[in-house]
Amino acid sequence: MGTRRCAGVMWAVLLGLVVTVLAPLAWAQAPPPGPSGTGGRVPAVATTWPVGVRPRILRGWSPPASPYGPGHRGVDLAAPAGAPVRSVAAGRVSFAGRVAGRGVVSVELRGTGTPPLRTTYEPVRASVRAGDEVAAGAVIGAVEPAGGHCTLPCVHWGLRRAGTYLDPLLLLPPQLRNGGPSRLLPVLGVPLPP
Structure with a gap:
């Protein structure tokens, strides 16, 4: 396999890993728009966990x-x-x-x-x-x-x-x-x- 083809495969694998890791974060949304006019979105307003630093x-x-x-x-x-x-x-x-x-x-x-x-x-x-x-x-x-x-x-x-x-x-x-x-x-x- 040539150097260019090997580099292309490596970048494809790396891109796949990035999508696998980051996609769930992008899709972690609140429910669809609701009747309140707020769109059902949840703003990231928290500054701390309720208990501990990062509880299980x-x-x-x-x-x-x-x-x-x-x-x-x-x-x-x-x-x-x-x-x-x-x-x-x-x-x-x-x-x-x-x-x-x-x-x-x-x-x-x-x-x-x-x-x-x-x-x-x-x-x-x-x-x-x-x-x-x-x-x-x-x-x-x-x-x-x-x-x-x-x-x-x-x-x-x-x-x-x-x-x-x-x-x-x-x-x-x-x-x-x-x-x-x-x-x-x-x-x-x-x-x-x-």
């Missing part, structure tokens, strides 16, 4: 096919009991109390359209009250030792706009969601072009 995701978002159908309307993040839970963005606490025996905190996020996006965190022992204004990264409570639906201690993090559940991971900018900017690594055994 125990279970991802799986939207229901119908409003009352089965699904997972949020993400479960591994977190030890007593760990601080933070508001991912600035907003106003719309609820802090118990639902079905679990502590729940909901925060309406500032500057996210009408109706505003609302994040929920459970099971959380609230340190805030309904009506409190919170800054991005402010502690809103602590992980309760029991009461969640995970097999390990966790926080269920949800996101809604009115009655529509959305993927809360979309609130995170790519550098938080993916641990930093994408980097291309060399393909083993393939020489770099001159």
Whole structure:
């Protein structure tokens, strides 16, 4: 095989790898436009994860096919009991109390359209009250030792706009969601072009 043909094959393989790595990020969008006029888009307004630096995701978002159908309307993040839970963005606490025996905190996020996006965190022992204004990264409570639906201690993090559940991971900018900017690594055994 000639040098030019080998270089062409190498570039085709490299392009394929780039598409494979970056395409899922480009396609990770919110649902199609909704009735609110906001287009159903989720702005990347989060400045922090709710718990930890980059917690392990125990279970991802799986939207229901119908409003009352089965699904997972949020993400479960591994977190030890007593760990601080933070508001991912600035907003106003719309609820802090118990639902079905679990502590729940909901925060309406500032500057996210009408109706505003609302994040929920459970099971959380609230340190805030309904009506409190919170800054991005402010502690809103602590992980309760029991009461969640995970097999390990966790926080269920949800996101809604009115009655529509959305993927809360979309609130995170790519550098938080993916641990930093994408980097291309060399393909083993393939020489770099001159």
